Amino acid sequence: MGILSNQFANVVEWEEYDENLIFWKWTNKEIKKGSRLIIRPGQDAIFMFQGKVEGVFENEGDYDIESQIIPFLSTLKGFKFGFNSGMRAEVLFVNTKEFTIKWGTKGPIMLQHPSLPGGMPVRANGTANVKVSDYMTLIDKVAGVKQSYSIEDVKLRITTILDQLLMKWIAKEGKDMFNLQANSYDISKGVQEDLDMEISKDGISVTGFSINSFNYPEEIQAKINTAAAQSMVTDVDKYNQMTMVDGMAAGKVNGGNSTMAGMAEMMMGASIASQMMGGMNFGGQQQQQAQPVQQAQPVQQQIAPQQATPAGTGTAPKFCPECGTPTNGAKFCSNCGTKLI
Numbered sequence: 001m002g003i004l005s006n007q008f009a010n011v012v013e014w015e016e017y018d019e020n021l022i023f024w025k026w027t028n029k030e031i032k033k034g035s036r037l038i039i040r041p042g043q044d045a046i047f048m049f050q051g052k053v054e055g056v057f058e059n060e061g062d063y064d065i066e067s068q069i070i071p072f073l074s075t076l077k078g079f080k081f082g083f084n085s086g087m088r089a090e091v092l093f094v095n096t097k098e099f100t101i102k103w104g105t106k107g108p109i110m111l112q113h114p115s116l117p118g119g120m121p122v123r124a125n126g127t128a129n130v131k132v133s134d135y136m137t138l139i140d141k142v143a144g145v146k147q148s149y150s151i152e153d154v155k156l157r158i159t160t161i162l163d164q165l166l167m168k169w170i171a172k173e174g175k176d177m178f179n180l181q182a183n184s185y186d187i188s189k190g191v192q193e194d195l196d197m198e199i200s201k202d203g204i205s206v207t208g209f210s211i212n213s214f215n216y217p218e219e220i221q222a223k224i225n226t227a228a229a230q231s232m233v234t235d236v237d238k239y240n241q242m243t244m245v246d247g248m249a250a251g252k253v254n255g256g257n258s259t260m261a262g263m264a265e266m267m268m269g270a271s272i273a274s275q276m277m278g279g280m281n282f283g284g285q286q287q288q289q290a291q292p293v294q295q296a297q298p299v300q301q302q303i304a305p306q307q308a309t310p311a312g313t314g315t316a317p318k319f320c321p322e323c324g325t326p327t328n329g330a331k332f333c334s335n336c337g338t339k340l341i
Contacts, residue, residue, distance in 0.1 A: 013038040014093040022132060022149045026091040033081035037063040046092040046135060049076055092143055098131040098207060099151045106159055109167050111177045123215040124166060129208035130154055138203030154204060161198060165191045180214040187211060316340045
């Protein structure tokens with residue numbers, strides 16, 4: 001009898017589990033005597049009968065349905081299995097983990113600006129975190145009409161309204177449209193609040209929302225980068241030198257054919273040459289100033305021998321041939337005593 005009574009028993013579990021599914025419904029099967037319920041980690045099991053919730057089971061494990069599950073069901077707690085009869089019920093398995101959704105704006109958000117009649121197009125991307133928070137609402141709005149529900153369905157739901165919410169919170173309180181990243185925290189909090197209010201209608205909460213980056217058109221981003229560089233370098237000369245170096249580097253990367261790179265190299269070369277010439281002039285002045293010091297030797301000693309007349313000629317020299325002292329026509333040097341005539 002035991003074998004016959006359990007030959008139609010089945011296992012109630014999430015078959016072919018997919019971690020991207022928010023819920024999966026076990027249905028269209030009759031639960032027989034001896035059937036078991038398996039709840040795996042990260043899952044909750046909800047028993048439903050005729051569209052109404054009978055019980056929610058949150059603890060993972062392997063349960064005998066007749067003895068461990070039915071006694072806790074609201075209207076089926078007195079159900080008795082017959083030999084050939086079973087219980088036709090639905091079991092909804094819910095994924096309890098928190099999901100992370102990567103999002104991006106569907107199209108450019110046109111931000112209004114006085115100098116841009118058509119507005120400035122801005123794109124954004126980031127992440128959103130969601131999880132099931134209200135089983136009753138989920139069953140009433142979604143599970144009642146769907147066999148399963150994936151995170152892609154929630155992502156589609158979010159991106160449908162996300163662009164409008166971003167535009168709302170960017171424009172609120174006059175956020176600087178050219179420095180949106182600095183205000184991304186405030187914008188994210190506002191969007192999360194509105195997004196959660198909308199998605200909670202399906203029994204799902206938005207537990208986190210963040211903006212990774214705002215993307216401007218290339219020409220706008222280039223001007224923003226230039227302004228940022230200028231603000232970092234207060235010395236105009238230094239900024240010009242940095243610009244020339246960047247141009248030279250770009251020319252080398254592109255094979256040296258860049259006109260801008262060539263001009264930058266010429267300007268940089270002229271600047272370096274000017275500095276070198278300045279250094280050389282300065283050095284020449286030092287040498288000119290040093291020469292008088294090196295040549296400041298007794299002039300008399302160098303000139304006297306050239307003007308001296310050898311002794312024995314009968315005429316006294318003007319300077320002593322030995323020490324260079326003026327002789328004043330004397331026969332002997334008054335300084336060293338050398339004979340002059």
